[in-house]
Amino acid sequence: MIRVDFLARNGCICGFRLKGHAGMAPAGHDIVCAAMSSAAYMAANTLTDVCACHVLLRQKDGYLFCSVPCTSLEHAQTVLKGLKLHAEGLRSQYPEYIQVFLTEV
Secondary structure: OEEEEEEEEOOEEEEEEEEOOOOOOOOOOOHHHHHHHHHHHHHHHHHHHHOOOOOEEEEEOOEEEEEOOHHHHHHHHHHHHHHHHHHHHHHHHOOOOEEEEEEEO
């Protein structure tokens, strides 16, 4: 199962942590994993390369962590809220393969 944790500070989303594999199909054929991974990487790339936010990124197989510093939060909200909306849409379509949480940090 994929777990997506959105991290919030004072009502603003300040990052996300994506971990796990959906397990819907074998690696390379799992549409839920592909959809969520693609959206998360697009969000991270948009934050760094389009919005020019200096974010903390950590990545390994089945794990992506992205944290936005306070100085960049205003610029990052549209991207992070969009990713959350996308993750919640995937969760509603595939509830047995993905979980979405909002955690105050």
